[in-house]
Amino acid sequence: MTSLRRPWLFFGPAALIAGGLDVALTLTSNHEENPALATSLGLFVSWSFVVAGLIGWSRRPGNHTGMLMVAVGFGVLVGGLTEANYSLPYTLGGLFGSLFIAAFVHLLLVYPGGSLISRYAFWLVGAAYATAFFAPLFDLMFASRHTCKPHDCPDNLLLVSRDHGANVAQTAFWTAVAVLVLAAAFKLLVGRWHRATPALRRILRPVYLAGALSLLLLSVGFIVTPFSGVGNVVVEIALIATFTAVPFLFLTGLLGTTLARTAGMRAIFREIPERATAGEVEEGLREALRDPTAKVAYWYDEGGHYVDVEGNRFELPPDTRRRVVTRLEYADAPVAAIVHDAALREEPELLETITGAARIALERDKLLVEVRARAERYRALLQAMPDLMFRITRNGAYLSYNAPNPQDLYWHDVVGLTVWDRLPPELADRIIEAGRAAIDRGTPEVIEYTLSFDGETRHYEGRFAPSGDHEFLMIVREITERKRQQEEVEASRARILAAGDEARRKLERNLHDGAQQRLVSVSLSLRLAQNHLRDDPGEAEKLLEGSRHELAQALEELRELARGIHPAVLTDRGLEAALDALAARAPLPVEIVGPDCQLPPAIEAAAYYVVSESLANVTKYAHASSVKVRVACSNGNALVEVADDGIGGADPLRGSGLRGLADRVASLSGKLAVESPRGAGTRVRAQIPLK
Amino acid sequence: MAETMDMTVLIVDDHPSFRASARTLLEAEGYEVVGEAENGIAALAAVRRLHPDLVLLDVQLPDLDGFQVAARLGKLADPPAIVLTSSRDGADYGRCIKESGARGFVPKADLSGAAIAALLVA
Numbered sequence: 001m002t003s004l005r006r007p008w009l010f011f012g013p014a015a016l017i018a019g020g021l022d023v024a025l026t027l028t029s030n031h032e033e034n035p036a037l038a039t040s041l042g043l044f045v046s047w048s049f050v051v052a053g054l055i056g057w058s059r060r061p062g063n064h065t066g067m068l069m070v071a072v073g074f075g076v077l078v079g080g081l082t083e084a085n086y087s088l089p090y091t092l093g094g095l096f097g098s099l100f101i102a103a104f105v106h107l108l109l110v111y112p113g114g115s116l117i118s119r120y121a122f123w124l125v126g127a128a129y130a131t132a133f134f135a136p137l138f139d140l141m142f143a144s145r146h147t148c149k150p151h152d153c154p155d156n157l158l159l160v161s162r163d164h165g166a167n168v169a170q171t172a173f174w175t176a177v178a179v180l181v182l183a184a185a186f187k188l189l190v191g192r193w194h195r196a197t198p199a200l201r202r203i204l205r206p207v208y209l210a211g212a213l214s215l216l217l218l219s220v221g222f223i224v225t226p227f228s229g230v231g232n233v234v235v236e237i238a239l240i241a242t243f244t245a246v247p248f249l250f251l252t253g254l255l256g257t258t259l260a261r262t263a264g265m266r267a268i269f270r271e272i273p274e275r276a277t278a279g280e281v282e283e284g285l286r287e288a289l290r291d292p293t294a295k296v297a298y299w300y301d302e303g304g305h306y307v308d309v310e311g312n313r314f315e316l317p318p319d320t321r322r323r324v325v326t327r328l329e330y331a332d333a334p335v336a337a338i339v340h341d342a343a344l345r346e347e348p349e350l351l352e353t354i355t356g357a358a359r360i361a362l363e364r365d366k367l368l369v370e371v372r373a374r375a376e377r378y379r380a381l382l383q384a385m386p387d388l389m390f391r392i393t394r395n396g397a398y399l400s401y402n403a404p405n406p407q408d409l410y411w412h413d414v415v416g417l418t419v420w421d422r423l424p425p426e427l428a429d430r431i432i433e434a435g436r437a438a439i440d441r442g443t444p445e446v447i448e449y450t451l452s453f454d455g456e457t458r459h460y461e462g463r464f465a466p467s468g469d470h471e472f473l474m475i476v477r478e479i480t481e482r483k484r485q486q487e488e489v490e491a492s493r494a495r496i497l498a499a500g501d502e503a504r505r506k507l508e509r510n511l512h513d514g515a516q517q518r519l520v521s522v523s524l525s526l527r528l529a530q531n532h533l534r535d536d537p538g539e540a541e542k543l544l545e546g547s548r549h550e551l552a553q554a555l556e557e558l559r560e561l562a563r564g565i566h567p568a569v570l571t572d573r574g575l576e577a578a579l580d581a582l583a584a585r586a587p588l589p590v591e592i593v594g595p596d597c598q599l600p601p602a603i604e605a606a607a608y609y610v611v612s613e614s615l616a617n618v619t620k621y622a623h624a625s626s627v628k629v630r631v632a633c634s635n636g637n638a639l640v641e642v643a644d645d646g647i648g649g650a651d652p653l654r655g656s657g658l659r660g661l662a663d664r665v666a667s668l669s670g671k672l673a674v675e676s677p678r679g680a681g682t683r684v685r686a687q688i689p690l691k
Numbered sequence: 692m693a694e695t696m697d698m699t700v701l702i703v704d705d706h707p708s709f710r711a712s713a714r715t716l717l718e719a720e721g722y723e724v725v726g727e728a729e730n731g732i733a734a735l736a737a738v739r740r741l742h743p744d745l746v747l748l749d750v751q752l753p754d755l756d757g758f759q760v761a762a763r764l765g766k767l768a769d770p771p772a773i774v775l776t777s778s779r780d781g782a783d784y785g786r787c788i789k790e791s792g793a794r795g796f797v798p799k800a801d802l803s804g805a806a807i808a809a810l811l812v813a
Contacts, residue, residue, distance in 0.1 A: 516778045520799040524712035
């Protein structure tokens with residue numbers, strides 16, 4: 001593990017030793033035509049990969065790219081064993097000397113993330129390693145006759161046959177396989193390039209260019225190797241150039257990240273000035289991250305969500321292969337989030353450095369954006385209000401206004417005028433008085449007023465709130481309907497009072513004209529009887545008999561009156577019994593359904609009088625043959641319905657009976673409806689809320 | 692009592708039962724009931740026609756009330772004596788009775804020839 005954590009400690013010396021061994025083998029080789037060139041090239045190529053790989057490995061230990069570069073470098077060194085004059089190293093060099101090509105393919109396919117991102121790539125890398133092992137194996141087993149100059153190669157320990165035909169066949173086969181594998185890898189790289197985002201392309205560009213060219217040249221090399229000539233040499237030189245370029249370009253990429261970090265820091269401090277707007281901060285970050293599509297979102301504490309630079313609500317998108325979110329926090333609390341190209345994750349140092357530097361600016365901007373979000377919310381709130389709104393100076397000049405429905409404006413010109421220009425002088429004075437009071441006291445003021453508008457009087461409520469040292473906000477709401485309802489309620493109350501007075505007057509008159517007169521008569525008759533008691537007992541008896549009859553009549557009249565004041569049966573035995581009593585007294589059949597629930601006393605009384613008055617009306621006017629009464633509870637309401645099969649055509653406003661009923665029902669917040677189509681009976685329906 | 696004997700009386704009340712009872716009672720006590728009227732207008736006409744000595748006048752009448760009738764009768768050249776009556780208590784009418792020009796007030800339940808005579812001699 002130590003070697004993995006500190007790859008230099010092991011692989012640095014190992015590369016030096018292996019390189020030294022290669023140099024020794026090459027310089028002493030009796031079958032190397034150009035030992036100096038081979039030594040220089042071998043060391044240059046291998047150590048380039050090893051050094052670049054170790055730098056990458058150290059910088060990003062979790063990324064396998066550096067490790068694979070080291071592997072390619074050592075693979076190249078293994079190939080140097082073929083320079084040995086001894087059979088075993090020579091054979092081993094031949095057998096394992098091509099594995100670096102597979103490692104190279106592997107390297108290209110994991111770059112830059114460090115791991116294979118598809119199953120196809122996994123199988124392709126497997127095929128590359130298999131080919132890099134088996135192709136040399138078969139080449140050693142069925143080797144050609146003369147492969148080394150100036151001396152023969154050392155003994156090939158794996159040789160099976162030097163049959164020319166077998167050699168040609170296996171060479172053709174493995175060349176085809178190798179070319180296919182390389183072509184597939186090339187195609188994969190091209191595909192990924194096409195799909196890459198601009199930021200990813202920026203990272204891929206140098207390594208892919210050299211790597212893909214190397215794959216192409218390797219393929220060509222495999223094909224032309226059997227046919228030695230100028231072309232072969234050209235290909236080899238080009239291949240060495242592109243192949244060797246890969247570690248340098250890789251290093252350039254790493255260095256580029258470092259430079260980008262510095263440039264990014266500079267960009268942040270240059271692009272994000274002290275008094276930058278949130279939009280400028282976003283632009284600065286885009287510049288620094290070299291991602292023109294990056295978006296900044298600020299955490300909005302009050303709303304518990306993110307907002308964009310305009311202060312609008314912003315939902316963070318889920319991470320995808322192309323776009324990811326980096327959240328910035330301070331003291332475990334969210335500050336902001338940057339939605340950016342996923343490729344920037346391949347440059348973590350860049351991202352970390354830049355976001356770290358930007359965090360301070362973002363923390364500051366978060367407050368500004370919060371204010372903007374709040375202002376946005378208030379603006380939305382104000383716009384959603386159906387009321388008229390005016391900003392007016394202390395001196396009565398209109399500054400601005402908001403009229404969701406311009407038809408509501410009393411006078412369509414507003415800004416530039418004064419309240420005295422637009423409104424009746426008395427009202428204008430009241431408005432200014434209320435507005436100044438709101439400014440001076442710092443508390444809202446409310447006035448109510450009327451305006452003649454389109455030939456009708458409309459009622460308004462004006463609310464005044466200070467909106468600055470010298471201006472106030474006037475919010476106007478039309479309350480005509482509310483006033484109408486209020487007046488209706490007051491009228492209803494007055495009618496209830498009048499009805500009560502009228503009922504008492506009627507009661508007094510009934511008592512006076514009825515029972516009282518009878519009692520007076522009884523009193524007079526008793527006095528007469530008393531006078532006749534001795535001289536004319538027969539007359540006295542007659543008078544007493546008359547008095548008894550009068551008393552019985554008076555009693556009956558008193559009972560009737562008492563029933564009119566409040567039905568005793570309702571108090572004593574409840575609504576059901578009281579309705580039964582009403583039905584029994586009615587001169588036509590009455591069917592009663594319900595009540596199906598217990599009603600509060602006030603509603604019971606109202607229900608009783610609705611049925612009583614309706615039955616009286618049926619008897620008087622409806623010419624009905626039957627009546628159906630229903631009392632029920634439904635959805636928190638008591639429903640009372642009296643329906644007859646009479647002639648209909650009843651006028652709900654006729655007489656005081658129904659109006660009195662409507663008032664009684666309204667006093668309990670209920671409604672009374674009368675449906676009476678001509679010829680189709682009358683239906684009186686009261687609906688009274690139970691609470 | 693002798694002063695009231697043969698005194699002619701007009702009974703003005705809208706309730707026939709009271710008129711009948713009052714007639715019986717007063718006649719039994721020596722008054723001569725010369726007529727009855729059921730409202731104020733009829734009462735004024737009856738007084739002009741019958742010239743009664745006394746009008747027993749109910750306060751509550753369907754057209755003119757008893758006080759209005761009393762006021763009009765008071766303007767006649769030879770006005771009859773007027774005694775107001777009602778099933779209500781006299782106190783219910785406050786000063787109206789005193790200011791009406793009537794001799795006094797007898798509650799209907801206390802009506803008797805003696806009660807009327809007491810008012811007439813007072």
